Structures are given as structure tokens and as C-alpha cells.
Amino acid sequence: MNFPILSVISFIPIGTALILFLLPGDRKNLIRWVALAAAFTCFTLSVLAYFSYDQDVGGYQFEEGPFPWVGALGISYHVGVDGMNLPLVLLTGIVIFTGVLISWGVDDRPREFFAFLFILATGVFGVFISLDLFQLFFFYEIAVFPMYLLIAIWGWKATREYAAMKLTLYLFIGSVIALVGALAMVFAADMQTFDMIALQEAGFSTAFQRFWFPFVFFGFAVLGGIFPVHNWSPDGHVAAPTAVSMFHAGVLMKLGAFAALRVGIMLMPEGARMWAPLILVLATVNVVYGALIAMVQRDFKYVIGFSSVSHMGLVMLGFATLNLRGLTGAGLQMFSHGVMTALFFAVVGMVYDRAHTREIPKLGGISRVMPLVAVAFIVGGLVSMGMPGFSGFIAEFPIFMGLWQREPIVAIIAALGIVITASYIMRIISRVFFGKIPVEFEGKISSINNFDRIALVLLAGILILIGVYPSIIAPLVESGANAVWALLGGA
Amino acid sequence: MAFASFESAHIIIVLPEILLLGLAGLILLLDCFWRERHRRILGWVSAGGLLLTIILAILLSRPEIDGDPILIFGGMLRHDWLGFTFKLIFLFAAAVTSMLSLDMEDLAKRGEYFALMLVAAFGMCLMAAASDLIILLLAIETTSIPLYILAGFMKADDKSTEAGIKYFLFGALTSAVMLYGFSLLFGFSGETNVYRLAAMVRVGDFSPWILLGTALLVLVGFGFKVSVVPFHFWSPDVYEGAPTPITAFISTASKAAGFALLLRVMLTTFPTIEAYWTTIFAVLAAATMTIGNLLAIPQKNIKRLLAYSSIAHAGYALIGLVALSSFGAASIVFYLLGYVITNLAAFAIVIVFSQSAGTEQIADYAGLSRRSPGLALALMVALLSLAGMPPLVGFVAKFYVFAAAVQSGWIWLAIVGVLNAIIGLYYYMTILKVVYLYRSDDEQVSVDISRPAAVALVVCSMLIIGIGTISGPWLDLVVEAAKVLF
Numbered sequence: 001m002n003f004p005i006l007s008v009i010s011f012i013p014i015g016t017a018l019i020l021f022l023l024p025g026d027r028k029n030l031i032r033w034v035a036l037a038a039a040f041t042c043f044t045l046s047v048l049a050y051f052s053y054d055q056d057v058g059g060y061q062f063e064e065g066p067f068p069w070v071g072a073l074g075i076s077y078h079v080g081v082d083g084m085n086l087p088l089v090l091l092t093g094i095v096i097f098t099g100v101l102i103s104w105g106v107d108d109r110p111r112e113f114f115a116f117l118f119i120l121a122t123g124v125f126g127v128f129i130s131l132d133l134f135q136l137f138f139f140y141e142i143a144v145f146p147m148y149l150l151i152a153i154w155g156w157k158a159t160r161e162y163a164a165m166k167l168t169l170y171l172f173i174g175s176v177i178a179l180v181g182a183l184a185m186v187f188a189a190d191m192q193t194f195d196m197i198a199l200q201e202a203g204f205s206t207a208f209q210r211f212w213f214p215f216v217f218f219g220f221a222v223l224g225g226i227f228p229v230h231n232w233s234p235d236g237h238v239a240a241p242t243a244v245s246m247f248h249a250g251v252l253m254k255l256g257a258f259a260a261l262r263v264g265i266m267l268m269p270e271g272a273r274m275w276a277p278l279i280l281v282l283a284t285v286n287v288v289y290g291a292l293i294a295m296v297q298r299d300f301k302y303v304i305g306f307s308s309v310s311h312m313g314l315v316m317l318g319f320a321t322l323n324l325r326g327l328t329g330a331g332l333q334m335f336s337h338g339v340m341t342a343l344f345f346a347v348v349g350m351v352y353d354r355a356h357t358r359e360i361p362k363l364g365g366i367s368r369v370m371p372l373v374a375v376a377f378i379v380g381g382l383v384s385m386g387m388p389g390f391s392g393f394i395a396e397f398p399i400f401m402g403l404w405q406r407e408p409i410v411a412i413i414a415a416l417g418i419v420i421t422a423s424y425i426m427r428i429i430s431r432v433f434f435g436k437i438p439v440e441f442e443g444k445i446s447s448i449n450n451f452d453r454i455a456l457v458l459l460a461g462i463l464i465l466i467g468v469y470p471s472i473i474a475p476l477v478e479s480g481a482n483a484v485w486a487l488l489g490g491a
Numbered sequence: 492m493a494f495a496s497f498e499s500a501h502i503i504i505v506l507p508e509i510l511l512l513g514l515a516g517l518i519l520l521l522d523c524f525w526r527e528r529h530r531r532i533l534g535w536v537s538a539g540g541l542l543l544t545i546i547l548a549i550l551l552s553r554p555e556i557d558g559d560p561i562l563i564f565g566g567m568l569r570h571d572w573l574g575f576t577f578k579l580i581f582l583f584a585a586a587v588t589s590m591l592s593l594d595m596e597d598l599a600k601r602g603e604y605f606a607l608m609l610v611a612a613f614g615m616c617l618m619a620a621a622s623d624l625i626i627l628l629l630a631i632e633t634t635s636i637p638l639y640i641l642a643g644f645m646k647a648d649d650k651s652t653e654a655g656i657k658y659f660l661f662g663a664l665t666s667a668v669m670l671y672g673f674s675l676l677f678g679f680s681g682e683t684n685v686y687r688l689a690a691m692v693r694v695g696d697f698s699p700w701i702l703l704g705t706a707l708l709v710l711v712g713f714g715f716k717v718s719v720v721p722f723h724f725w726s727p728d729v730y731e732g733a734p735t736p737i738t739a740f741i742s743t744a745s746k747a748a749g750f751a752l753l754l755r756v757m758l759t760t761f762p763t764i765e766a767y768w769t770t771i772f773a774v775l776a777a778a779t780m781t782i783g784n785l786l787a788i789p790q791k792n793i794k795r796l797l798a799y800s801s802i803a804h805a806g807y808a809l810i811g812l813v814a815l816s817s818f819g820a821a822s823i824v825f826y827l828l829g830y831v832i833t834n835l836a837a838f839a840i841v842i843v844f845s846q847s848a849g850t851e852q853i854a855d856y857a858g859l860s861r862r863s864p865g866l867a868l869a870l871m872v873a874l875l876s877l878a879g880m881p882p883l884v885g886f887v888a889k890f891y892v893f894a895a896a897v898q899s900g901w902i903w904l905a906i907v908g909v910l911n912a913i914i915g916l917y918y919y920m921t922i923l924k925v926v927y928l929y930r931s932d933d934e935q936v937s938v939d940i941s942r943p944a945a946v947a948l949v950v951c952s953m954l955i956i957g958i959g960t961i962s963g964p965w966l967d968l969v970v971e972a973a974k975v976l977f
Contacts, residue, residue, distance in 0.1 A: 025864060070887075070963040072818075072970050073894065112860070112927075134890070138881045145880050148920060152928050161924065165917070172916055176909035179890075183897040183905070 004064050006079045009045045009089065010125035010139075012038055013096070013118035020115040028110050032100075035114040039100040042121070046093030053086055058479050066132065066195055074193040079129040083480025084261070084331055087473060088128045088254055091338040094462065095250045096121045098455035099243035102346050105353065106154065106241070113154055116146040117243065124251050127259060133182050133194040136259065137175070143255060144171045144223075147236075147248065154241040163232075163239035170232035171223050174256070178219025181212045182263060199267055200487060206270045213271025217264030217279075223256025225312040227285040234305030242349025245301075249308040250342035254334045257315050261330075261484065265319060269488045272322060279320040280410050286313025287417035295424040300351065300358040300432060303424055304344045307384060310417055311337045317414060318399040322488050326402025327481035332395035332474065336383065336466065340392065343380040343459040347373050350452060351432070354445045360428065365437030369445040374433040376456040381425040383463045386418055391466035394474060501563040504570050507548040507578055508616050514540040515609040522602020530600040534593035534943070537605040541586035541612075545579060560975050562622060566684040569622040569755075572972040576824055577619035577751040580831055584744035585612040587835045587951065590943040592736040594846050597645060604644060607637040608740065615748040624673045624683040627752070628666075631712070634748060635662050638741060642733040654732025661715060661725040669712025675705045676760070689759050699764045706761050706768055713756070716749025717805045720779040727786075730798035735845065738794060739838035742801045743831040750808060750827055754820055757812065758976045765815060773813045777907045779806030784914040793841055793853050796918065797834070800877060803915060804830050810901070810908055811892045819895035820973035825966055826892050829876070829884035829958065836873040836951035839944055840866060847938045853922055858931030863938040867926050869948050874919040876955045879912050884959040891966065 016038035023031055053061055060080035067077045081089060099117065106113050119142065126139025151164035186194055189202035204212075218226070225233045233253065237245045265272040290310030297303045311333070318330025350373050351366055352358050367374035383392035396418070403411035437445075448456075466473055482490075502509075517540070518533055525532075553575055554560065560571035568574075585608060592598045592605070614633030621627040639662060643655015677683055679701070680691040692702065714722040730738045761768060783803030790796035808830070811823035843866065844859070845851050860867035876885035889912060896905040940948070958965050 021868065068963065069961075070966055072821075072963070072966045073891075075963075109860075112864070137890075138886070141881045141886065145875065149923070149927055152924055161928070165920065165924075168920065169913060169917060172913050173910070176912060177906075180893070180897065180902070180905050180909055183894050184902065187894075187898045 002062075005045060005049050006062050006081065006089075006129045007064055009042055009049065009093070010079075010122055010129060012042050012045075013121035013125070017115040017118040017122075020111050020118070023111060025109065025111045028107070031111050031114060032104060035100050035118070038118065039097045043093040043097035046090045049081070050086060050090045053081065053476070055083075055476055055479060058082070059483070060131070060197075063131075069132075070134070073134075074191070074195075075134040076132050076193075076195060077135060078131040078195055080131050081129055082483060083476045083478065084484065085128045085258065085480070087331065087335040087477060088258060088338075089125065091254065091335050092121065092124050092128065092251050094339060094458070095246055095342050098342060098346065098459055099246050101451040101455040102246075102349060103241075103243040104449065104451050108154065113150070116150050117247070120146040120150070120247065124255055127255050131196050133186060133196055133199065133263065135194075136196075136263065137179055137182065140175055140255070140259065143252065144168065144175065147171075147244070147252070150244045151236060151240045154244070155239040159235060160239045163235040167232040167236035170229065174219045174222030174229070176219075178216045178259070178263065181215030181219060184212050185216075185267060196262065196267065202267075204268060204270075209268040209271035210274045213264060213268045213275050216268065217260045217272070217275065220256050220260035220264060221316065223253060224260055224316060225253050225256070225286070225309050226279075226316055227282050227289065227309075227313070230286065230290070230309045233309055234302055237305035237308065237345070238299065238301045242345055245345040245349070246342040249305070249345060250338040253308065253312050254315075254338055257312065257319070257330075257334060261319055266484055266487050272488070276320045276322055279316060280407060283313045283316035283320060284410055284414050286310060286316065287414045288420070291417045291420035291424065295420055295427070298360055300360055300363070300428065301345075301348045303360075303428060304341065304348055307344070307421065307424070308337070308341050310421065311341070311384070313417070314396060314399055314414070317403060317410070321399070321402035321406045323402050323405055324478070324481055324485045324490060325398045325405065327484050328474070328478045329395055329397070329399030329402060331477035331481055332391075333399060335473065335477070336391035336395040336463070339459055339462050340380050340383045343376055343456065343463070346452075346455055346459065347377045347380070350448055355441055360431050362438060363432045364435040365433070366445070367433040368437060370448060372453060372456060373448060376460045377433060378429060379460040379463055381429055383467075384425055385422045389464075389467045391463045394466055394470045498563075501570075504552050504563055505568070506552045507544050507582065508613055510540070510544040510547065511609050511613040511616065514544070515606040515613070518602050518605045518609070522606075527600060530602065531593070533602055533605055534589050534599055537589040537609065538586045538943075541582050541589065545582045545586070548575075548578065548582070556971070562684075562686070566686070567623045567626045568617070568620040570620065571975040573754070573824070573975050574620035574751070576969060576972040577747060578616045580747050580828060581612050581615040581619070581744045584740060584747070584831050584835060585609065587839070587947050588736050588740040588744075590947045591739060591839055591842050593943040594842060594941050595734060595736065598734055598736065604641070607641050608737075611637040611641070611740070612744065615744055618748045619751040622685050622755070624677065624685065624688075627685075627756075628670060628673060631666065631716070631752075634745065635666070638737070638745060641737045642729055642741070644734055644737065648732070650732035651734065652732075654729045657725055658729045658733075665712045665715035665722060669709055672705050672708030672712070675708065679705075685756060685759050689762060692760065692763060697763075699767060702761060702764050703767050706757070706764065707771075709756065713749055713753050714775075717746050717753065717808075718802050719775050719805055719809065720782045720802065723779070723783070723802045726802060727795050727798040730801070731792060731794045735794065735838060735842045739835055739842075742797065742838070743834050746801065746805060747827045747831055750823060753812060754823060754976060758815075758820065769813050769815050772809055773901065773904050776806045776809035776813055777904060779803065779809065780908060780911040781806075784911050784918075788914070788918050790918075791853055792851050793856070793922070794851050796853065796922070797837060797841070800915065800918075801834065803911065804877070806911070807889060807892055807908060810896050810904055813901055813904060814895040814899040816895060816899050817973050817977045818891075818898060818970070820976050821966065821970040822888075822891035822895040824969040824972055825962075826888040828965065828969070829888035829955075832951050832954045832958070833873055833876040833883075833885055836869065836948060836955060837877065839948050839951065840870045840873065843940050843944045843948075844938060846941075853925055855931075856922065856925045857929035858934045859926045859938070861934045862936060863940070866938055866940060869952050870926060871923055872952050872955055874922060876959070878916040878919040880916075882956060882960045884955050884962070887959055887962040
């Protein structure tokens with residue numbers, strides 16, 4: 001039997017959480033090193049998995065199972081990755097590693113902090129690799145709950161209780177609605193299986209798909225931040241501690257989008273066809289409205305929070321095109337936005353930890369004291385604007401091509417969002433990073449430590465690497481998108 | 492299915508019941524002869540005896556796999572997997588309750604306390620197996636009367652006395668109504684055995700409305716036992732006032748026993764009016780979940796909160812009954828299994844905390860995660876399992892119940908159920924927020940956990956996680972148990 005790399009990746013974090021709970025809580029440095037070692041292992045293994053995927057063969061690889069889990073219902077443990085979810089596994093590996101790196105300064109109960117973070121990571125890995133519907137929900141809920149504690153305990157004092165509760169309830173409502181839809185699918189298929197690959201062949205009637213598609217798709221899309229149920233996301237991002245914001249905007253929102261694709265679009269393509277226009281409209285609102293709101297924020301972190309809403313709109317737009325280009329772009333955008341937003345939140349956290357404010361008018365001249373942070377933010381900003389040479393361009397270009405193919409008017413409106421994005425990014429760069437440094441910060445801003453540097457360089461490096469050498473990821477995602485497209489009736 | 496008359500070989504089948512009575516007698520004897528300082532061991536004797544009973548029951552008196560269920564003692568009891576599974580649940584709950592009682596100064600030295608609890612457990616075992624209206628009523632009363640006394644056991648405490656009286660009054664009233672229903676059933680059919688009765692109902696030409704009326708009368712008694720809305724009013728007061736281990740026992744074992752009755756009687760006796768009573772039960776389930784959950788939100792006392800939450804859980808379990816399928820019945824048994832274990836863990840923490848801190852107010856749990864991280868973690872596991880979060884048993888239990896509802900086409904009920912799960916999550920999280928987030932002045936003072944409570948907590952938590960992750964074999968077991976109903 002081959003090395004079960006996917007299971008190992010997804011169970012290392014929860015194993016680490018258990019180990020952490022057994023360690024004495026006051027050995028804080030030991031706890032940090034254990035966490036870092038585990039996160040680094042996850043990262044390395046996910047890189048390894050990424051590069052050993054054989055693109056010539058394609059399809060699901062590193063498959064494990066199906067091993068019967070609950071025999072009476074046909075539930076099994078079945079994992080595998082293809083071009084769509086493999087980059088997301090890598091993304092999770094990157095974000096958990098960098099998230100632990102920049103969390104070195106967490107001083108209040110770090111044992112519990114890292115343990116909950118790792119439980120969350122197991123949930124995320126588990127969803128991305130799962131090929132069984134029950135397993136997907138099982139890990140999905142594991143990924144949702146630790147968020148509550150992470151935000152409520154270690155978050156920003158002003159809003160954390162409200163934001164944490166709002167976020168958890170929103171996501172939980174979405175997931176249970178999707179759960180009812182998923183159960184309806186399983187019993188309508190009447191195949192005594194929860195295996196998604198088998199359910200792809202179930203041949204649900206068109207009426208059935210049209211009725212149940214919104215339950216599943218929008219249930220999951222809540223976590224993807226689709227308008228009008230995106231409301232939890234900026235509040236949640238802002239209230240969360242830095243590593244959790246990174247995880248949340250970087251990985252968790254992709255979890256929602258991915259599940260909506262995997263369970264909604266792939267299992268009920270007819271339903272997707274009927275509901276795609278509505279998704280197009282809502283996602284366009286996401287893109288434009290999210291960007292407009294981001295433009296008027298005074299709080300630095302809220303700008304990034306709403307920019308996530310705006311960018312996730314692009315992912316949803318890519319899905320709704322239902323064509324190969326759009327789906328490929330959506331897949332690329334999930335990865336690119338994940339890394340970019342993790343970088344953004346890391347930068348915001350570093351600035352806030354030192355300046356103790358996130359009010360844009362009160363900040364200024366940060367680039368003089370923290371040049372690397374400023375460079376990293378500018379790289380992220382260029383990605384966000386879709387500048388050629390950076391990963392954002394590689395992702396957004398196919399989305400817009402696909403959109404043009406499907407609905408040119410939407411493409412034009414959504415392109416406005418990019419313009420607005422440019423304006424708010426420029427505003428932050430000029431107000432926060434350049435200009436005069438306020439007197440009260442003079443000499444008070446310490447420089448970042450080496451862990452922070454590694455994290456920033458890694459994240460920014462990936463964004464540039466993809467921008468200049470897209471074939472490292474684009475063909476892979478395209479092969480995954482092809483599989484989705486085939487289910488939609490494309491050749 | 493054979494109606495066997497008395498055979499000595501059948502004695503072995505009621506071995507658990509015999510052992511329970513023997514254990515109760517032994518404890519009363521030891522109570523007379525032991526000196527006061529030795530009597531603390533009574534709880535260990537009770538727990539150990541129950542453990543032994545569980546082992547012996549599994550070894551000696553389990554039904555044959557794939558064997559036909561048999562009616563023993565002239566049709567009084569039915570020997571099948573369903574009853575046996577429930578018996579094990581009751582015995583486990585009684586054992587955990589004994590261990591939890593060891594911490595309570597006023598209870599641990601009283602032999603009659605443990606004896607009464609064992610007699611109640613004896614009654615429950617009979618409830619699970621009873622297949623005759625007469626033994627059914629006797630079993631219910633054998634369970635209830637000791638529980639009334641136990642609820643009011645702390646005579647010096649006004650709340651406990653109130654709980655005992657209240658429990659008794661409600662219980663007596665609902666029993667009387669139920670007995671009237673039984674008498675009507677007997678009057679229609681001339682039979683007391685539920686299986687013969689069912690056969691009569693099937694061939695007889697009864698108006699469905701008369702049968703439905705009778706079913707509703709019977710339901711009053713059962714509804715009281717499982718605290719279904721609108722028969723739930725007793726439970727918050729009784730739960731709050733009764734000694735906490737007894738609250739744990741009433742909310743778990745007694746409720747499960749009520750469901751054992753519901754399953755057997757409703758599914759067997761009223762086959763011709765299924766369409767009517769399932770609709771009634773669907774409405775009751777929805778009301779029970781919603782009212783239980785909504786009323787739990789404003790509670791300040793953790794025992795009252797858990798009381799309302801246990802009302803809500805009765806609602807979730809009822810969904811499985813409404814589904815009216817073999818898988819639905821199995822999902823109820825699984826749900827109860829998970830619920831019993833989880834609720835025992837939750838009450839164990841309440842007991843440990845109130846022994847050490849002397850309070851049951853939720854606000855006083857502030858800082859618990861700093862005072863005792865282990866206890867806080869155990870509380871989190873228990874509450875999240877109640878809320879239905881993976882990888883804990885509460886998640887799979889809810890999943891199976893909802894799956895059963897969807898499978899039988901009860902989509903609206905499943906949606907009401909999942910929305911209720913969210914309300915549940917909300918108030919469980921508010922407790923966790925107090926535990927993990929809020930600070931308190933006594934953060935340096937750690938919480939003492941006695942050894943029996945620690946053992947009970949560790950066992951329950953391991954089971955919560957274990958059954959939650961590997962639920963397949965357990966589900967197979969309860970599917971096997973539910974087969975005998977269809």
C-alpha cells in the first residue's frame with residue numbers, strides 16, 4: 001500500500017492538538033516549537049503531494065478508500081485529490097505554517113490557541129480531500145466550531161463576542177441547510193452510498209435538482225461569503241486574531257466555495273444551470289458592492305475584510321459561468337486569493353501589534369520603519385488589482401474571459417470592481433505606508449522578527465512565482481476544472 | 492413468536508433484574524451493619540455491582556443474534572435486542588449516577604438512597620421489556636415512586652422537597668390518565684398483552700377516532716416520562732430542586748425508559764392509525780424542540796438550562812419515531828445512547844463544580860478554563876456533543892435522526908430540527924463563552940475533582956469521542972435492535 005499522504009496531512013494537526021493538550025500550559029516556548037514543527041511538517045507534505053501529482057494521468061490521485069465507516073448507511077472514508085482540490089490542500093499547508101509563524105507573540109494560553117487552530121486545520125484538510133458526503137460534513141463542522149473560541153478568546157476586545165457568535169451562527173445555519181439538501185440527494189439516489197463519485201452518476205431528475213440545488217449551493221456559499229449573507233465575514237475577520245483572520249479569509253471562505261462547487265454544482269449540474277443567473281447577479285453585487293464598502297472604511301482591517309468579500313465574488317462569478325475558462329479562473333482565484341489575503345492580514349496584524357491602532361487617518365510612514373512589511377503589502381495589493389506579473393492576473397483573466405463568453409454585461413460591471421479595488425489599495429498604500437510618520441509613533445515602532453519575515457517572504461514569493469510562471473499551477477487547475485465541466489455537459 | 496409459559500430456563504433472561512434487586516437488598520443490609528465511616532463505600536458497592544451486572548448480562552442473558560424474540564412468563568416480558576440494549580443503557584446510567592453520588596456528603600452515606608435508585612433502575616429494565624399492559628403499569632410505577640422519593644431526598648432543602656412533591660403530583664396525574672387509556676384498550680379487545688392486542692386491533696373493526704383517542708390518553712403518561720411538550724412543565728423545577736445525581740439519572744435513564752415504552756407501544760399497538768399519530772407526533776416533536784430550546788436561552792441556572800435542553804432533546808429523538816421506519820427506530824436508540832452518555836458527563840461537571848464552588852449559576856463558571864483546564868475541556872466536549880458537533884457522538888446521533896426523517900419524506904420536520912440545532916448551539920456556546928472568555932476573581936483557586944467523578948468523566952468523554960468517530964458498529968447494533976419492531 002502506498003503512503004497515505006492525504007490522511008497523514010489531515011490528521012497531523014489534530015494529533016498535534018492532542019499532544020498540546022497533554023503538555024503543561026506554562027511551557028509556552030515548548031508549545032510554540034511543537035506547533036511550528038507540526039505546521040512545517042504539514043506544509044512540507046502538502047508541497048510534496050502537490051509536486052508528486054501526476055498531471056499526465058489526471059483524475060483523483062493519492063486515493064485512499066473507500067473504507068466502510070458506517071456500513072448501515074453506506075458511509076465510507078474516502079479521500080483523493082484532483083486538480084481542483086490539490087491546490088487548496090497546498091494553500092491550507094501554506095497558511096497553517098505561516099499562521100503559526102506569525103503567532104509567536106500569542107501569550108494568553110498559547111496551548112489552547114494552537115490546539116484549537118490545529119483542530120480547525122484538520123477540519124479544513126478533511127473537507128478538501130473528502131470524496132464522501134458524510135465525511136465532508138463531518139470535517140466541515142469541525143472546521144467551523146473552533147473559530148468561535150479562537151475569535152471569542154483571542155480576538156479584538158471591542159467586537160469579538162458579537163462577531164464570533166454571528167459568524168458561528170451564520171455558518172452553522174448554512175451548513176445544516178446544506179445538510180438537509182445532501183440527505184435528500186442521498187436518499188433520492190437510493191444507492192445506499194454517500195460516495196460523491198458514485199452520486200455523480202445518480203442521474204437526479206431535473207425537477208429534483210432545481211428544487212434542491214439552492215439548499216446545497218447557498219447553504220455552503222454562506223461560508224464563501226456570497227451576498228447577502230456575507231455579513232458575518234468582515235466582522236469575523238476584523239475581530240479575529242491575526243493568524244485566525246489569515247486562516248479564515250485565506251482558507252475557510254474557500255472551504256465554502258469549494259463545497260458549493262463539489263456538492264452543489266458537480267452533483268446537481270441541471271440545478272446549477274437553472275440557478276446560475278441568480279448566482280451571477282449576487283456575485284456581481286459581491287464584487288462591486290464589496291469593493292465600494294471597502295473604499296469608505298476607516299479601519300485598515302475592515303478594508304481587507306470587505307476586499308475578501310469582493311474577491312470571493314469573483315470566485316462565485318467563475319463558478320456561475322459554467323464554462324471551462326470561468327471554472328479554471330475560479331479555481332486559480334481560490335488559491336491566489338487565499339495566499340494574498342493571508343498576506344494582507346499578516347501585514348495588518350504586524351502593523352496593529354506595533355501601532356496599536358488600525359485607523360487609516362492615524363497611520364502613516366510605516367514603510368520607513370518596516371520596509372519589508374510595506375513591500376509585502378504592495379505585492380499583495382498588485383495581486384489584488386489583477387496586475388500582470390502577479391497571481392491575481394493569472395486568476396482573474398480567465399474568469400473575465402469566461403464571463404465575456406457567457407454574459408458580457410456582467411463582465412463589464414464586474415470589471416468596475418477591479419477599478420475600485422485599485423483605488424482603495426492605492427489609498428492604503430499612500431496613507432498607511434508612505435507619507436509622514438505620526439509623531440506619537442516616532443521611535444516606538446519596533447521591527448518585525450525573523451518568523452514574521454519568513455512568513456511574509458514565503459507568501460509574497462508564491463504570489464510572484466505564480467505571476468511569472470503560471471504553468472506551475474494553471475494546467476493543474478484546468479485539468480480539475482475540466483472534470484467539473486464534463487459533468488456540466490462540456491466536452 | 493411463541494408465547495411460552497413459565498420455564499425455569501427463562502430465569503437467566505431476567506438475571507439483570509434479579510441482580511439489581513439483590514444488589515439493592517445487599518446495600519440495605521450493609522447500611523444496617525456497617526459503621527458510619529464505612530458507609531462511604533456504599534456508592535462503590537453500587538457502582539461495582541452494576542458493572543458486574545452489565546458484564547453478566549452481556550455474557551449470560553443477551554438475546555441470540557438473528558434469533559426470534561420470545562415472550563416469556565406467559566407473555567409478560569419480551570426478550571429481544573431492543574429491550575436488552577435499553578437495559579444496558581439504564582445500567583450504565585445507574586452506575587455513573589452511583590459514582591457521582593459519592594461526592595455528595597448528604598447522599599453518599601445513606602444506604603436507602605442507593606437502594607431506591609437501584610429499584611428505579613429495576614423498574615426501568617422491566618419497562619424496556621414489558622409487553623403486557625399490567626406489567627407495563629407496574630414497571631412504570633416501580634420506576635416512578637422511588638424517583639419521587641429521590642427527587643425530594645434532601646428534606647432540609649425546600650427546593651428538593653418541592654421537586655419531590657411536584658414530580659409526584661404530575662406523575663400521579665399522568666399515570667392515572669394513562670391507566671384510563673389502558674383500561675379502554677383492554678375494554679375494546681379483552682386482551683392485556685400488547686402483541687395479542689395489536690392483532691385484535693388489526694382484525695377488529697374499530698373506529699380510528701376511538702383508537703386515536705385511546706392512543707392520546709396513553710401518550711399523556713409516556714409524554715410525561717420523556718417530558719414532551721405540553722407535558723414538560725415539571726421538568727425544570729424538578730431538575731433544579733432534585734439532588735444533582737438524581738437529576739442526571741432522571742434526565743437520562745428515566746427519559747430513555749420512556750422512549751423504550753413509546754417505541755414498543757406506539758409502533759406495536761396502533762398500526763392501523765399510523766398516519767394520524769405520526770402527524771400528531773411530528774407536531775409534538777417540532778413544538779418540543781422549539782419550546783425547549785427557546786426557553787433554555789434565558790436560563791441563569793445551569794441545571795435549569797440542562798432541563799430545558801433535555802426537553803429539546805426529547806423532541807429530536809421523537810423525530811426518529813415519526814419517521815416510522817426501522818432506521819428511524821434505530822436512530823432513536825442511537826440518539827438516546829449518545830444523549831445519555833453526554834448528559835451524564837454534563838451533569839458530572841455540574842456536580843464537581845458545585846461541590847467545589849458551591850454554586851450552580853452559569854455566571855459563576857467564569858474563569859473555569861483557567862481554574863481547571865481539564866474540567867473546562869470536558870465541559871466543552873459535553874456541551875458540543877449536546878449541540879451536535881463532530882467528532883462527538885451528538886453529531887452522528889442528530890445526523891441519523893435527521894437522515895431518518897428525510898428518508899421517510901419528513902423534510903419540514905428535518906428543517907425544523909436543524910434550525911433548532913442552531914438555537915441549541917447558541918446557548919451552549921454562551922456557557923462556553925463564560926467558561927473560556929470571562930475572567931473571575933478566584934482564578935487561582937483550582938477546582939477539586941474527586942476520584943469517582945474523574946473516572947466517570949473520563950469514561951463518558953472517551954465514549955462521547957469514541958462513539959462519535961467510530962459510530963458504524965454501534966449503529967449496526969441498534970439497527971439490529973430496531974429490527975424486532977418491524
